[in-house]
Amino acid sequence: MHMPPRSGSTPILTGDRDKLAEIIWQRLKPNSWPVRPTELPKGSVLVGGAVRDALLDRLSDTPDLDLVVPDNALKSTRQLAQKLGGACVVLDEQRDMARLVLGGWTIDLARQEGETLDDDLNRRDYRLNAIALSFDGSPRLLDPTGGLEDLQEARIVAVREANLREDPLRLLRGLRLIAELNMHLDDPTLEMLKRNRALLARAAPERIQAELVRLVAAPAADRAMATIQELGLLEPWTKQDAAAGNERPVRGAQTSELLTDMERRQALPLARLTQLLPDVGLKELRFSRRELQRCERLRYWIKRSTSSEGRPCPEELTEQERLRLHMDLEQDLPALILTWPAGLQQQWLERWRDLQDSLFHPRPPLNGTSLQEALKISPGPTLGALLRHLSLERAYGRVSTREQALNAARSWLSHQAVQTDPDGSCD
Numbered sequence: 001m002h003m004p005p006r007s008g009s010t011p012i013l014t015g016d017r018d019k020l021a022e023i024i025w026q027r028l029k030p031n032s033w034p035v036r037p038t039e040l041p042k043g044s045v046l047v048g049g050a051v052r053d054a055l056l057d058r059l060s061d062t063p064d065l066d067l068v069v070p071d072n073a074l075k076s077t078r079q080l081a082q083k084l085g086g087a088c089v090v091l092d093e094q095r096d097m098a099r100l101v102l103g104g105w106t107i108d109l110a111r112q113e114g115e116t117l118d119d120d121l122n123r124r125d126y127r128l129n130a131i132a133l134s135f136d137g138s139p140r141l142l143d144p145t146g147g148l149e150d151l152q153e154a155r156i157v158a159v160r161e162a163n164l165r166e167d168p169l170r171l172l173r174g175l176r177l178i179a180e181l182n183m184h185l186d187d188p189t190l191e192m193l194k195r196n197r198a199l200l201a202r203a204a205p206e207r208i209q210a211e212l213v214r215l216v217a218a219p220a221a222d223r224a225m226a227t228i229q230e231l232g233l234l235e236p237w238t239k240q241d242a243a244a245g246n247e248r249p250v251r252g253a254q255t256s257e258l259l260t261d262m263e264r265r266q267a268l269p270l271a272r273l274t275q276l277l278p279d280v281g282l283k284e285l286r287f288s289r290r291e292l293q294r295c296e297r298l299r300y301w302i303k304r305s306t307s308s309e310g311r312p313c314p315e316e317l318t319e320q321e322r323l324r325l326h327m328d329l330e331q332d333l334p335a336l337i338l339t340w341p342a343g344l345q346q347q348w349l350e351r352w353r354d355l356q357d358s359l360f361h362p363r364p365p366l367n368g369t370s371l372q373e374a375l376k377i378s379p380g381p382t383l384g385a386l387l388r389h390l391s392l393e394r395a396y397g398r399v400s401t402r403e404q405a406l407n408a409a410r411s412w413l414s415h416q417a418v419q420t421d422p423d424g425s426c427d
Contacts, residue, residue, distance in 0.1 A: 013055060021133060024051060024054040024133055024139065025139040028054055028063070034086070040069075040080075041072070043069065044067045044109075045132050046065060047066050048066040049129065050064065051132060052128050052147070054133075056151065068112050068117065069111060070112055074088075077109050080102075086101055087100070088101075091110075117132060122145060122159060123166075125173060126156050126158055126159065126173075127158075128150045128177075129147070130145045130147050154184065155185070156189060157188075164193070164196055168196065169203040169208065172203075175227055176211050178223060179223070180215075182223075193231055194231055205285045205286045206286050216268070216269040217265070217269045225272060256338055263334050266335075267334035267335040270294055271336075271338050271339065273295055278299075279292065297329060298329065301328065302336060304325075312344060314348075319392060323395055326361070326395075334349065364387045365390055365400070365402070368387060382416070386409055386412060386413070389412050
């Protein structure tokens with residue numbers, strides 16, 4: 001689980017290394033781990049995000065633990081899974097990497113690369129991820145690349161350009177770290193990303209997707225997205241849309257200050273993802289059908305509610321369009337509202353928060369079963385169209401009681417009968 005910093009968090013980035021190691025160990029709360037440290041392979045060393053986040057005091061209750069072990073990582077993981085009742089997931093058999101999933105925790109074990117631990121840490125992506133904690137005896141902090149200094153300066157620095165080229169997903173990970181940690185890339189690292197941006201297409205689509213999901217939900221996502229667009233890092237997944245002539249960008253979020261924290265967590269990632277990638281790109285990166293549908297609908301209504309001059313114009317939608325908008329989006333409506341100026345946001349948010357608002361939360365006044373019983377009609381397209389019509393009438397206050405709804409239904413059915421002759425052809 002990846003969590004933002006806790007309120008009142010206190011980074012520890014300076015001072016005696018031994019003292020820092022003790023504080024990190026306390027913050028990691030090893031007594032709460034599903035595996036006792038003494039059960040782990042001898043010589044295990046904690047590396048990466050957990051050490052970094054302990055220094056920044058932004059650990060979740062169940063942080064992902066990444067361990068470097070001298071050898072036999074896969075064998076050790078299988079033994080731990082069998083002993084403790086967890087699951088062993090093989091991550092890379094050739095490189096001897098595996099994951100133990102146990103009690104809501106994920107613990108990755110990887111064989112040390114190189115002759116020494118320093119060799120291993122020097123093969124990592126960014127210096128702030130190349131800090132290690134040895135806990136075989138008294139905790140000891142190891143920082144051969146200068147990651148502590150980078151944390152102090154709130155910067156992200158690549159260990160070596162060759163390391164980014166070895167696993168091109170690391171290019172995007174640097175931007176995700178900007179978003180999650182609210183830090184900045186140093187200029188040489190930014191140039192490395194620019195030079196190697198075309199390599200990202202070699203990474204597995206699912207891995208790219210996972211990085212993007214975390215990025216768009218992070219506190220400094222907008223700044224990271226601006227850098228992604230400046231670098232053209234996602235160009236392989238956006239160029240088809242541009243080639244098809246769909247170059248008019250989807251309007252991004254204006255301000256989220258009027259939203260509650262819960263509304264913001266729901267709306268911002270969707271709004272950002274829709275802005276970042278076209279539908280074809282989302283498909284190529286294997287986003288779920290549900291996410292594709294949410295982005296497609298939001299994209300459609302952003303464009304449909306925008307004038308040719310680029311200003312929001314939802315007031316120009318017809319009644320039928322307004323009903324469809326609210327039926328399509330409903331819970332995702334704040335993601336659309338975010339793209340509008342604050343004054344318009346306020347009006348729409350107030351109505352959306354009122355669950356009794358019959359337009360913003362459209363429902364038919366009678367359900368299908370009641371209509372079938374009262375009007376002796378069968379399930380099918382006609383019933384579906386009637387339910388939508390009654391939803392529209394209720395949304396605009398033209399029906400409110402059961403009797404009014406039935407009268408409106410009878411009138412609509414009569415009108416349909418007049419329009420269509422007995423064999424189903426139009427007059």
